[in-house]
Amino acid sequence: MHYDVIVVGAGPAGLYASRELAKNGKRVLCVDKKQEIGVPKQCGEGLSLRYFKELDIKVDKKYCTQEINGACLYTPSEKVVDIDFGKISGYILERKSFEKELAKEAALAGAEIRVMSPVVDVKRENGKVRVKTAGLFTEENTCDLIFACDGPQSFTAGKLGLNVQLDSYDIDSGFQYEIAGIDYEKYKIKRNMLHIYFGNEIAKRGYVWIFPKGESANVGIGIGANVKGSAREYLNTWIKGKEMFKGTSIIEVNSGVIPVGGLLDALHDDNLLVCGDAARQVNPVHGGGIGSAMEAANIAVQVAEKAFKKKDFSKEVLKEYTETWYKGTGAKFKKLIKVRHMLEQFTDADFETLGKAITGEDVMVIAEGELPKAAAIVSKKLLTNPGLLKIMLKYFKS
Ligand SMILES: Cc1cc2nc3c(=O)[nH]c(=O)nc-3n(C[C@H](O)[C@H](O)[C@H](O)COP(=O)(O)OP(=O)(O)OC[C@H]3O[C@@H](n4cnc5c(N)ncnc54)[C@H](O)[C@@H]3O)c2cc1C
Structure with missing residues (x-):
């Protein structure tokens, strides 16, 4: 069968692209190797409000389990820097339901979605792409354009000639428990905030998080993949030392890799557009990638539309x-x-100095990557804080 577009991977990037392409009248096939959309979740499930607004995604109680107003950042000694927006700034999703809803919307718009159908071969042939799937749908189909939305180290993009090898330095290992039975009130854990814990003993080259989720919470960790010791060991040690987890229950275990560094030079090639984790479109500081995956898919869909109008799927058009x-x-x-x-070079003492010197508002500017504004804030702080000056000098030297 010939399709306008075959989308490989039914995660946020692939489902969003499928929905939008189908809405635009394209004949779309979206295939995934998973047995069930959204499972396993491999995710803390935090999604910023701005993506709902910008990408036409409904705020729906079916999958928005917890309103989030900001974040509490904890230094190793648990000094807290509060970033409180004073209004809803995002949600903790039930990602399984979120992705299933996206899949339903894509299907209603006309996309064909197939689970348990791993792509086992992809090749270009006479200006088109031939895609071979196994499993539930063992068959070959062709398309004008393929969307590689198949996660880190994309099989599809690799087969079609892009260098997708990731260095272990550019990956975080993620590990997470969904935990039920936390007494939020007793331990003064604000339900409407993300809780992020820094420190080299806690999470080397990363952080531990508690994302409240109604009556449960995603409690997870991301650490550099080349760090000695596993993410699971780090997380278990941290949880063991916390009174608030005594007597609670683990109701789900998740793990996965997060491509936090080393962006791809080209996100396209002839007949090919690469989106989401496959293109390493993950925020390098906090590791969030749901929103940026869909945002990139949205851009890719718009460029695809132009390619269809021109009937030209060459890399010159797709660039x-x-x-x-x-x-x-x-x-x-x-x-x-x-x-x-x-941040990766910070010692625990550096985190403490920073925790004393900066406010939640400062963190928001720095985390948004607004470097001129961030530089202005840092320079001002440097004048009044010799400890911070030492950290900066150390960083710039190395
Ligand atoms: C522990 C952890 C916690 C995280 N927490 C957050 C968070 O709180 N907020 C946030 O925004 N991001 C978070 N992320 C990152 C986020 O999960 C990803 O960035 C996001 O899932 C990227 O979406 P995607 O569609 O690009 O890829 P994926 O969601 O990985 O989807 C790729 C799909 O491709 C399929 N696939 C792969 N190979 C094939 C093949 N050969 N054939 C067919 N199908 C294939 C896979 O089965 C999968 O369904 C977290 C990641 C981890 C690991």
Whole structure:
């Protein structure tokens, strides 16, 4: 069968692209190797409100389990920097339901979605792409354009000639428990905030999180993949030392990798657009990738529309996707990779100094990658805080 577009991967990037392409009248096939959309979740499930607004995603109680107003950042000694927006700034999703809803919307718009159908071969043939799937749908189909939305180290993009090898330095290992039975009131854990814990003993080259989720919470960790010791060991040690987890129950275990560094130079090639984790479109500082995956898919869909109008699927036409992404979020992520590299070198004492010197508002500016504003804040603080000056000098030297 011939399709206009075959989307490989039914995660946020692939489902969003499928929905939008189908809405635009394209004949779309979306295939995934998973048995069930959204399972396993491999995610803390936090999604910023701005993506709902910008990408036409409904705020729906079916999958928005918890309103979030901001974040509490904890230094190793648990000094807290509060970033409180005073209004809803995002949600903790039930990601399984979120993705299923996206899949239903895509299907209603006309996309064909197939689970348990791993792509086992992809090749270009006479200006089209031939895609072979196994499993529930063992067959071959062709398309004009393929969307590689198949996660880190994309099989599809790799087969079609992009270098998708990731260095272990550019990956975080993620591990998470969904825990029920936490007494939020007793332990004064604000339900409407993300709780982020820093420190080299706690999470080397990363952080531990508690994302409240109604009566449960996603309690997880992301650490550099090249760090000695596993993410699971780090998390277990941290949980063991916390009174609030005594007598609670683990109701789900998740793990996965997060491509937090080393962006791809080209997100396209002939007949190919790469989106989401497959294109490493993950915020390098906090590791969030649901929103940026869908945002990139949205740009890719717009460029695909132009290619269909021109009936030209060459890399010369598709390069607009790479260029547009790098002018916006890509430029921001490049700056954030530098911030990440600085944070990775922080000692626990540095975190304490920073915790004393900066406010929640400062963190928001720095985390948004607005470097001129961030530089202004940091310079001002440096004048009044010799400890911070020492950290900066150390960082710039190395
Ligand atoms: C522990 C952890 C916690 C996280 N927490 C958050 C968070 O709180 N907020 C946030 O925004 N992000 C978070 N992320 C990152 C987020 O999960 C990803 O960035 C996001 O899922 C990217 O979406 P995607 O569609 O690009 O890829 P994915 O969601 O990985 O989807 C890729 C899909 O491709 C399919 N696939 C792969 N190979 C094939 C093949 N050969 N054939 C067919 N199908 C294939 C897979 O089965 C999968 O369904 C977290 C990640 C981890 C690991």
